[in-house]
Amino acid sequence: MYLTGLECPRCKEKHAADRLQNLCHCGSPLLVRYDIGALARDIDRDDVLRGRDDMWRFSSFLPVPEDKIVSLGEGMTPLYSLDGFAGEIGMDCITIKDEGYNPTGTFKSRGASCGISMAAHLGAETVAMPTAGNAGGAWSAYAARAGLDCVIAMPEDAPEITMKECALYGAETYLVRGLISDAGRIIGTACERYGWFDVSTLKEPYRIEGKKTMGLELAMQLDWDVPDAVVYPAGGGVGLIGIWKALEELELAGWIGPERPRMIAVQSEGCAPLVRAFEDGRTDSDFWEGAETIAGGIRVPKALGDFLVLGALYDSGGRAVEVSDDEIMDVLLTLARTDGSFICPEAAAAVAGVKRMREEGDLTRDDEVMVINTGSGLKYADLLEADLPVLDKEDEINVTPEGE
């Protein structure tokens, strides 16, 4: 355990990590700090090559005592290439890190595993959160595993499968006629009234740490190197913040050098507050009125950690990109046929962002690009249709020769 405490990235105030903690007094999310020097003295980077088959092989970079880990085998997701699609857009190397191969089918399980472990460890009895859907499924699952009560509020147009998940895992689940921001207000009020622990995105410090493991893993998987660009579909942006933090800590430990990927945040044209802020050179974003996109996971009108996301974009020479819902669906359907990969619409937005950047000349043929597929397409089967021919038992398949 190398955990030393919590630190505010805005006002630099320090907080103890031995009790339940939400935001800093200044309203900023808190970041977890470690004694990376001691870690580097004790552990060789190649020690982790033969560790657990999940993200907890990096437990030295995480805040949870070994016997308090609440795990369903999350993380250590594989990389694979999109050669077919890359060829079509004139690139040599697009790699997917596929977070669909995770408990509850999304990368949310990483944050939930770490967040629930700490919430239970530090004495929470009930956790509560708003969600666009997938985080609710993940946190409900881990809460059930940890024996915590869980209260979830989500927009009534969230994917039905995520509502079923929350109910299945026993969470007290409410639908809201509104956006995730409306659900967030309802949860915030209830937490104050009933003393529940508010585990909204970035309102507790440990979700980032779970998401951070994506960055630790990708560096290890590239033999302690980084790609030229990491492309990430940004809603709350926690994964991007986490990956950036991971690379910083890996460099502090001497496990990687000072090179950084360009960090690219992709949003939908129907909800692009980070893109607008980036274009204006600002360090925080405005609330996006009338947010609307088929990629529900990035329909976040205002991210609490916007300044952290934008900071990483500026510091890395990255950028924010927006794409249309039509581009998102087109990429989602195309990738299945060119590469056998069924990614979620949020990740399809990210891949569409790569295509945009390539068209604009902002990515070259030989740039090595890694895209985070934040969830399995299987959770979005409602977007697909299947109008298929039906045969009787006695029928035969009759293929019409081409051209007839």
Next chain:
Amino acid sequence: MYLTGLECPRCKEKHAADRLQNLCHCGSPLLVRYDIGALARDIDRDDVLRGRDDMWRFSSFLPVPEDKIVSLGEGMTPLYSLDGFAGEIGMDCITIKDEGYNPTGTFKSRGASCGISMAAHLGAETVAMPTAGNAGGAWSAYAARAGLDCVIAMPEDAPEITMKECALYGAETYLVRGLISDAGRIIGTACERYGWFDVSTLKEPYRIEGKKTMGLELAMQLDWDVPDAVVYPAGGGVGLIGIWKALEELELAGWIGPERPRMIAVQSEGCAPLVRAFEDGRTDSDFWEGAETIAGGIRVPKALGDFLVLGALYDSGGRAVEVSDDEIMDVLLTLARTDGSFICPEAAAAVAGVKRMREEGDLTRDDEVMVINTGSGLKYADLLEADLPVLDKEDEINVTPEGE
């Protein structure tokens, strides 16, 4: 590459592995053979501890040349315990190997990765198969990735999500008013007529090899040991055959000792041909008329490899167990709340089988049992309901104190 050829487990005839091959002349499925002695001389078992993050870390036990692997990062699935449920049924150690964390959400991706790699390598242009659903999704995905045409036939009551997958990946997909056996006949006829390569369960030799990696991995994950029992939901039984073959090869290589787990095959009362055969002490099974169960993946009236499955049950001191659909649904719903795990109904049957055996005294408290969760519950969301309260934006959550 330690591949030496193909061998018939029934008549012992040998076949070459350098061309497309279906069944033996005698009608039996073929098994792949390797020069395990040479493998053992070249490779130390601990070499694989730091290999690829997918099943291809075991490529020395597999038939595919390195540059012919068609992969989406399948395998290397984690283990986790079901402590909550185990406690409820008076056991200390039930472990899940969770195959839901795989491309297309099921263990079918292992067989498809190996089978499609070999089909493409050996010159197939079109592959065709009947499926209960999940295999169709997997083989369609890998066929798309390999650039092969794919023809699928499945019962019209297969899970709709698997129909959508096949269509998404570009497979020519037919629904059949009947069972998987009816779909199989239609595919067989079409393969003869059009020269397509028939990749039905066990009709080509390489699907087993992909599934075999579950056995290689579980031994490695247990530090080169085996559990007391491996419990497997048996439809075609390929996974069970594969795990058994893996343990045999690992012992030949000297990587594990002679100990074997009891191999347990679980079926539904509505389709239990292997259970009936086992109870009668027979080495093959009869066609099960009127097959019916909510666990569609084990609704297989007659498995082509029944004699191989039954052989493994007898040789290991294992058994076949049947459970009801009510028990299956009860376990599926219970596990989500006790352990945060959402497994598929087939695996829920397997866990229900463990419960049955524990009640019958055929498992003891301290038996270490490993259950293969063959797929993610997320593909079976249709089995669940979510009738949830809806709030307006301005509403608040009102909790009624208990007892009022």
